[in-house]
Amino acid sequence: MSNPPGAPRRSAPAAPVSRRTRPAKAALSADALVSAALAILDADGLDAVTMRRVAQALDTGAASLYVYVANRDELLALVYDRVVGEIPLPDVGPVGAPVPHWRARLTTLIGDAVTVLGGRRGIASVALGDVPTGPNALALAETILGLLSGAGIDDLTRSFALDLINLYITAAATEQSAYVAKGEQGRTEESEVAAMNETFARLSATEYPHLVAMRPTLTEGSGDERDAWTIEVLLNGILTTPPHPPRTP
Amino acid sequence: MSNPPGAPRRSAPAAPVSRRTRPAKAALSADALVSAALAILDADGLDAVTMRRVAQALDTGAASLYVYVANRDELLALVYDRVVGEIPLPDVGPVGAPVPHWRARLTTLIGDAVTVLGGRRGIASVALGDVPTGPNALALAETILGLLSGAGIDDLTRSFALDLINLYITAAATEQSAYVAKGEQGRTEESEVAAMNETFARLSATEYPHLVAMRPTLTEGSGDERDAWTIEVLLNGILTTPPHPPRTP
DNA sequence: CATGCGCTCCGAACAGTGTTCGTTACGAAC
DNA sequence: GTTCGTAACGAACACTGTTCGGAGCGCATG
16 A cells, blocks of 8 residues: 555655655646646637636646645636737837837837737636636836827827727727637638628518618628728727717716 | 416426416517517626526527527627617718817717617627617717717728727727626725735836836825816827828829 | 427537646745 | 644535436317
């Protein structure tokens, strides 16, 4: 009983002893959990990131994970922040200084954020509920604020704009990764578009005249074109809309 | 044991006739499932809408639901469309005709949509993945297109704008209902704001200068003010942004 | 009238899920 | 050499969505 050779388990550098006879294994840590979870996320999507599966990847039991993480949501929040850390951030100069090309840089940043978060199979959806406060998410917010300061808009507008940009990034990434997930289930983008076209073809022209008339247009334009236009819309809108639109002080 | 007076269930244990001794019970139907699910949604949130719980509310077994609905996702899609049906739609005139006050009406419509969907404890999140094609969702899209046609913008822009508005409605409603859910768990809005303030208070001013400097501003403005500003931003942006921004044809 | 067919109904079971309990074993302090 | 905090889990709990197969009803056909 003291030294069965098969199935080495955790933490027993000294080989002879006892139940944990793992020979050499990285110690568990929150970071290790996040890495394991991220690998599973990339391989099989958000739903596959279960406590048991993460534990299995680390060659341990699910109960062990709760030493490093309060629950699954907390683990996912950590994974989210790790992914946010992969978004390339431009460096913005010191606080008061003018920021050259702030608009082009902000446009790129928003696009990159959507691409990075949208590529990771549903992780963006964990940020829709609660405002993320991980270090990387904060750094992203800081950078957005820095770029916005280059536009010379007031603080309140910047605060509102930050929220709006975050909302857009999260929502667009969520939508995009849902698309990707469907694609991996065999449905290609063309078949998806075709199915949508069929749905609209069946519509009564008297009940939905606009939708029917616009059927060809509704599927026009690539996803990238739509995204680029949307970001332009947000920035143009932000630049031309003062807070408190009804009453002017 | 053969005939306890209380709690008549389906499938009489000992009543004279056969197994189904339902005395007087509305026949099952997809609509009945949706109503039951909606009641549970309002009472206990999206996670509480389980097949067993819906079945229990209808005094039947979970397996019976699958006669009317392919799976839980389909049921939730039906619930979603029912809720969308509660959004008051302005009536837009005939197709070619000018639409008076289109902007004010569109503003109201978007706000109403967010309010209705956001009030329903997480149901908005089911629409983030797939484009909803229920009759009420189509009617909403049709109305939005009708109002947008009042602005005299081209078809492609209208198509992009429809997507953007839908994205905003869904994301904003999801976020709002997440807030509401937290509120019901004892956390008030003030305590939430206070917690956020504390988080920001702890931040290093050298690492996050903008965030620290803007701390008072970040929690300023009511939710309604922010929402109203955001809708203005979207409309202003839509009106001033042509498709294909880089190259001009 | 009898027979059979199709449909609804639903108990039981399957393969999972997140999380908790209680026990075990280890490394370090005393 | 003994104690002790804590990491590590095996097992269990209370659930989940979904499937299977049998049971029973009503209706059209023979």
